[in-house]
Amino acid sequence: MSYQEAKSLLMTSSSAVILGTYLWVVFNRLEGLPSGPLPDTDTLLRFWAAATLVFIPVSVVARIVIMILFAIIYRMVTGQDLPTFEDERDKLIELKSTRVSQAIFVLVFVLSMVPVVTGYTVTVMFLTLLLGGFFAELVGEIGRISMYRRGV
């Protein structure tokens, strides 16, 4: 398994762990709200907006830490030097996998409006966005691994 493939697998699994942990914490806090687990829409919107704003920097920092640890461990285990640059093939694969992820996320964004229109709470909308975001990333990473293995 090449460095890029291992990195893709790690990115996907770390995303799953980070999102799972985040959702566990968020739902515990949601149940602990003074107005109960089913508050009014304004309170829910404020809650999810704050939770999302916290999630972004926390997930970025967590990923950076995981990538640093991965680089150290990968070098120790394989004894290989890490790639110091991205060449044209890496950039092309990056471009294509990002395009796939973005296309899926746009679809998820539109789909996330459906629960709101059909009378579900905004919690369902945010859950759709977060899980859909993870799904988009997952498909993008699978595509990336496939392109590294089978060709661009």
Add this chain to the structure above:
Amino acid sequence: MAESPISNKVREMRFHSGEMTQQELAEKVGVTRQTIVAIEKQRYSPSLELAFRIARAFACGVEDVFQFENDSDMTNGGTK
């Protein structure tokens, strides 16, 4: 993945260049070794710039290293 109509003699050219390693060629042309592997296995068609760099590394022309195999498509496309 559709088979590329572009074939190459990179492996052969490396052999005739004193058994140049993939890593040596990669360093000469400024890409990773994995990209050279992908080119040799015809899983990646390099950009025109990279094709020229590879040809220069072997001191020969681009068409000595890379061949476009689907000549019939070329002819049909050119006459339509």
